[in-house]
Amino acid sequence: MSSGWSVGLDIGGTKVHGVLLDPTSTVRGTLRAATISGTAGVVASATRVVRELCGAAGINPADLTGVGVGVPGLVDPRSGSVSHAVNLGMDVSAVPLGPLLAVALGGVPIGVENDVNVAALGAAHLLAPTDDLAYLALGTGVAAGFVLDGRLRRGFLGGAGEIGHVIYQPAGPLCACGQHGCLELYASGSALDAAWPISVGQRASQGVFEAAAAGDASAVAVRDPFVDAVAAAVRLIVLTYDVERVVLGGGVAEIGEPLLGAVRGVLRRQADGSGLLRSLQMADRVQLVPSGAPVAPVGAALAARSKV
């Protein structure tokens, strides 16, 4: 019996982040739990979060309308299988994650999607009435998810939004993908971490922006090229997709307003020198993902429900 309630999970390498949505799509519970690596571990971690979210709300998991799961890696949304989810310890092809979770949860309909795609869906829901946006995930890598005129753009092979591997500096260093100078070598959280020594208890991303704001020249020398690269990602997204909004997300977005202000500054300066860029009003389209908003798990829940 379907209750209209659903659960969304964002399964990352360290944590499973879950939300419980009521029939009106309001978040009625959230939970984070450690991810156990490997296929069996991922299924156990996910199942546990679903059961605990339901238990706290007095709902039988078997009555859920659906459970949606966002995972890193290449996803076949029809079969619910996942390939190359290296961060989850599932470094093989076609793990049938959807069917395994369905069995573990007593037959509840399961939807599996790429994690950046569900974040884009969640951002579109939480930032409504916008239904045309890119979610730019700046984390370990750089990728984007797209909701276009209200529809998720997955792509023919599920590869839409792999913008981290568009070449940014042709003379740049070798990327793990085999190309040189890929955008994610410059615009990712990992790139920022690698370029700045971390103090205990502080994230590199925030430390470098604080030090740069305080006038530290070596921090400015790290921050400015990083901001240029993020602005290049925004330009790339607008020049190709012309989405109404570009939402900055991922770990780097936790820098908050200093990041947004710096990216907008670069976009405005470039627009000053280019009629084309000026006409595209890029600085006005960029925004931060709302701080603490569970975009990915909410998007996962919505994706699962839309499938049922």
Place this chain on the structure above:
Amino acid sequence: MSSGWSVGLDIGGTKVHGVLLDPTSTVRGTLRAATISGTAGVVASATRVVRELCGAAGINPADLTGVGVGVPGLVDPRSGSVSHAVNLGMDVSAVPLGPLLAVALGGVPIGVENDVNVAALGAAHLLAPTDDLAYLALGTGVAAGFVLDGRLRRGFLGGAGEIGHVIYQPAGPLCACGQHGCLELYASGSALDAAWPISVGQRASQGVFEAAAAGDASAVAVRDPFVDAVAAAVRLIVLTYDVERVVLGGGVAEIGEPLLGAVRGVLRRQADGSGLLRSLQMADRVQLVPSGAPVAPVGAALAARSKV
């Protein structure tokens, strides 16, 4: 009285190319005529082509279900107005081309679209059953039109597919858009023309490929970087949109198989060094627009009809 017949026009700087479609979307007439510059001239040229196509088929233009028009420049498809169509001598904002043509043709419904967008729609129709593709226009500039899961992607400001102004060589020369090293400085027909002396009666684009094939080192030195840039455009399109097909069109596509073979060669070599690129199977997705196929006017007619 609507007959189910429609006319599509591709209005370029030198020629208006028109087709007459019957109710089954079969081409029943084609015509090319010179474009007269300026708003009044464009309306007169377009009206003449519509009347002559209808006259030859014994149809009253007032009975057409719709007339679709593809034009270079920024188009507002709702109002039918066109901005910055410099090549048509309409270098101003918001020329109400749709309403003007409607009056000139006795009230026939008019649809106005960007020329690259209608070419993408026409390519999707002529290459059916593909309904997910990019049309990569390699002409005076470089731009792409996108049909995604059967729907045209215009973008929020009608700017989707402005990939010619994604930066390809950060240290490159100044582009007319105000940025440096834009992709269209390397992958356009104009770029090829500028780099190769033209013999009388021969297009630069074909001349350089023929000379390079015959072993002319200076031609190879022009051809190879050009092909690399076209391949970069294809990679950019697949990494961002992951469309099922990328159709090479525009004047440069008249080079034909030598161009396609060279672009596929570059994509295959790059895939050899990159698991990511290999998994995306780019070489297999690229194809030429069918030689002589009137993709843009057919797409314009279909766009108009879908609007009625």
